[in-house]
Amino acid sequence: MAAPVLRWGCPGTCRAIAWVYGVPRRRRGAWTGSTSSWIRGQSSLAQEPLHTSRKPRKGEHKWAAVVGLEIHAQISSNSKLFSGSQVCFAAPPNSLVSFFDASLPGTLPVLNRRCVEAAVMTGLALNCHINKKSLFDRKHYFYADLPAGYQITQQRLPIAVNGSLTYGICVGKRRSQVTTRTVRVKQIQLEQDSGKSLHDDLRSQTLVDLNRAEGQLRVDANVSVHHPGEPLGVRTEVKNLNSIRFLAKAIDYEIQRQIKELENGGEILNETRSFDYKLGCTVPMRDKEGKQDYRFMPEPNLPPLLLYDTTSLPAGADSQQVINVDQIRERLPELPSVTRERLIQQYGMLPEHSFTLLNEVGLLEFFQNVIKETRAEPKKVTSWVLNTFLGYLKLQNLAVRESPVTASALAELLDLLDSKAISSSAAKQVFEELWKNEGKTPAQIVSEKKLELMQDQEALEQLCRSVMQGHPEVVMDVKKGNPRAINRLIGLVRKATLGRADPAVIKAILEKQLSCH
Amino acid sequence: MLGWTLREVSAALKQGQITPIELCQKCLSLIKKTKFLNAYITVTEEVALKQAEESEKRYKNGQSLGDLDGIPVAVKDNFSTSGIETTCASNMLKGYVPPYNATVVQKLLDQGALLMGKTNLDEFAMGSGSTDGVFGPVKNPWSYSKQFREKRKQKPRGEKEDSNWLITGGSSGGSAAAVSAFTCFAALGSDTGGSTRNPAAHCGLVGVKPSYGLVSRHGLIPLVNSMDVPGILTRYVDDAAIVLGILAGHDPKDSTTVQDPVKPFVLPNLTDVSKLCIGIPKEYLVPELSSEVRSLWSKAADLFESEGAKVIDVSLPHTSYSIVCYHVLCTSEVASNMARFDGLEYGHRCDIDVSTEAMYAATRREGFNDVVRGRILSGNFFLLKENYENYFIKAQKVRRLIANDFVNVFNSGVDVLLTPTTLSEAVPYLEFIKEDNRTRSAQDDIFTQAVNMAGLPAVSIPVALSKHGLPIGLQFIGRAFCDQQLLTIAKWFEKQVQFPVIQLQELLNDCSSI
Secondary structure, rough: OOOOOOEEEEOOOOOOOOOOOOOOOOOHHOOOOOOOOEEEEOOOOOOOOOOOOOOOOOOOOOEEEEEEEEEEEEOOEEOOOOOOOOOOOOOOOOOOOOOOOOOOOOOOEEEOOHHHHHHHHHHHHHOOOOOOEOOOEEEEEEOOOOOOOOOEEEOOOEEEEEEEEEEEEEEEOOEEEEEEEEEEEEEEEEEEEOOOEEEOOOOOEEEEOOOOOOOOEEEEEEEEOOOOOOOOOOOOOEEEEHHHHHHHHHHHHHHHOOOHHHHHOOOOOOOEEEEOOOOOEEEEEEHHHHOOOOOOEEEOOOOEEEEEOOOOOOOOOOOOOOOEHHHHHHHHHOHHHHHHHHHHHHHHOHHHHHHHHHOOOOEEEEEEHHHOOOOOHHHHHHHHHHHHHHHHHHOOOOOOOOOOOOOOHHHHHHHHHHHHOOOOHHHHHHHHHHHHHOOOHHHHHHHHHHOOOOOOHHHHHHHHHHHHOOOOOHHHEEEEOOOOOHHHHHHHHHHHHHOOOOOHHHHHHHHHHHOOO | OOOOHHHHHHHHHHHOOOOOHHHHHHHHHHHHHHHHHHOOOEEHHHHHHHHHHHHHHHHHHHOOOOOOOOEEEEEEOEEOOOOOOOOOOHHOOOOOOOOOOOOHHHHHHHOEEEEEEEEEEHHOOOOOOOOOOOOOOOHHHHHHHHHHHHHHHHOOOOOOOOOEEEEOOOOOOHHHHHOOOOOOOOEEEEEEOOOOOOHHHHHHHEEEEEOOEEEOOOEEOOOOOOEEHHHHHOHHHHHHHHHHHHOOOOOOOOOOOOOOOOOOOOOOOOOOOOOEEEEHHHHHHOOOOHHHHHHHHHHHHHHHOOOOOOEEEEEOOOHHHHHHHHHHHHHHHHHHHHHHHHOOOOOOOOOOOOOOHHHHHHHHHHOHHHHHHHHHHHHHHHHHHHHHHHHHHHHHHHHHHHOOOOOOOHOOOOEEEEOOOOOOOOOOOHHOOOOOHHHHHHHHHHOOOHHHHHHEEEEEEEEEEOOOEEEEEEEEEOOOOOOHHHHHHHHHHHHHHOOOOOOHHHHHHOOHHH
């Protein structure tokens, strides 16, 4: 996936940056799994008309920024792209290194079928054209964590091209409205991951881990600025951004830096930069000064990667030897945009709620399980899942699968609420008890804590009478015509019922008794 | 017995005429006697004797693994051998001990073959003389043959006896010398532009370059991945066929090997060649071709014709572009393949530690010889963004034209092509080194490397001795994956020409004087 981002800024002021297109926020969880091969997406450069949130002052030149992202995402597979070694997150350094991974002389790459299927599926999900024939190339550079001296990638003819991704961003004053945007995806390519270097500056040593499965999303951002209507500016590449927050910060900084540089009569060098997390700024990368020539050439040890569809499948082909794109298409799960639309249609959900449900791993499934088991209204369920349930998760920094409250338990709780067996506030209490995870059902908790609504009319009438007798001054207030005084009485009765009575019922009883007085 | 065919020795082992240990010891003793040939970089005496012991047990129990059980073989030192140093005759890999066996090595061992040692070569197989390795040049056993020495007696006296020894050709010269001097029955070479066929021709052996993709390259330290194939050097065509039958087939570790199952190679005894069509490529008749080779080539064609085969002149019009095209493609892949030798993980590392870059530079300066460094520099030049279109892409296009030349000829009904293997007989070392490696390679690969560009099978067969008493070979080129047909024809030809056995008795009886 990739997202070209257009921003604009005004010279001299840092605050004047407005998001025009947002980076789709995809939580890391979406790409978890263990492997070392990367799908690399490259966005095309966006050149869409500028929307500005503020009119530039007179005499100001408008600046437009163009951002292209190169996103390295890990494929969830059991073994590496070109070797049979396992992949495992957080394995001890160099413990999962095959002879090929170590680039021992004479070893050859063997393409992992699972990685190809994952790449095709990603391509289909991103509306790409799947190339029935794709090629592998070698990209050369010397680096300690690149033991072969080259990286196998797909530069000339990648596995998928020309895709798009529609995503939503929050707009409006309170960022409560969602609007959709589309980014173009230039290509998806299968690429071998390099190793990992750990620099020990103190001892001036570099330690290299060739496991090549670090389980993270990595983004390189290409940024340039220009005046609208004029040719694109010289771009810089900010490498190795591994969180969405830092990605946004790095891009913001880089745009401002470039504008300032140009405004001051300087020029932008085509260079690679890194983002200094502590200082919040980008700095040129020391070891990559000047333009690199990667001396690409075809990888001679891997034949062209051929894919088939049902019509082109050779007769009698061994299904273990060939990959059928149509079969993968059938296995494609419902895509997020379709799911979101369905949620909005089916449950009358607000668009922003549909985004939240999908952005948290496992939350949608949880929601659907609750819906299946409860009589409560979908809107009620949405509110409980997104506010109460998600709130508790965030507070303790837990994933959905780690939640102590199951979907069934929440469904049962919502049923009790729906049948007016308990009040909303009692429901919150029950939820809190459930979260303690003591193995009790909502009904047990309600009964133990005596949280059920008092339905006994006589008992309620008795309570109301004794409250009125105990607080004659409040009763006097009511009689003097203070309209708010009755609320005090209601409060006192509710307190006496430990919050288990419906306030409307109490009010009716009180009004009746007051009128008889 | 050391001159017997594989099947003969195999039968002798089965019948108990000789035991694997005895056979192994005979070969080991010959290796010691011929040490001065410099055929071996590493002699794996202990490994071989242990394997011989195990083989002997199998024979005693009547559980022989096949024709190769107990047969001494040698392996070029650019095939990875588990636990055995693999140097590529380079400082860069001195002391490097691979943790795994190349697939072809494993297949030989699985058949019970005895590994006698790792043979000498040009550094990283870059050369055509086996003269440019860090362990020194390989001497051609024919330099010490009765046949050659008798002819040399007429030469002016006073010339120092050993000063004019001959090169083996290369780059698999160590493997060729090892087989030629009877220290083993078969040896693995590698063939990227002729590196198996060229020394086979100079050493009077059969040298097979299989179809690209028929035999796994896994574990072969690459020169040019798209052209490298493991080669086979033997004294007889049948021997080569047995070894090829064992080596051929799909390897899951090499994606460029054929998927189709390969049947064992059994060569029929061809009696009738009248249905064959032999093509003689006219472009191979170059002015540099020695008159002796030319005449033998022509006699071979006449032989086929007289036996009823159709012999026709054919054209491979792009032949003349082959050498320069090969140069671009070869050096480009070399530049890439050599990038992994950076001193970090394995092999040589210099003492300089001011920076990683300085360490790389000095390591590679010290580790590679001039030939390797020269090819790396050329290759990187061709791969530069600004040159890629003009050199690499163009060379690839020319390669396609060269491959198509062969396709067209074979589509016109030709079964095999008959060509010289080399321009002339083996030359003396002192003569050979007057030209640089690049010039020599370009000259010596002229008849052999187009075959690698096209991925075709080819075999060099020893035909006759020159007037100096030195072997001359001719080459047959076959259709892709028609290796068996090619060898069948070669076997018929071998029978007709009755190439003489090298006579080394004098040397072996009196080797202490050399």
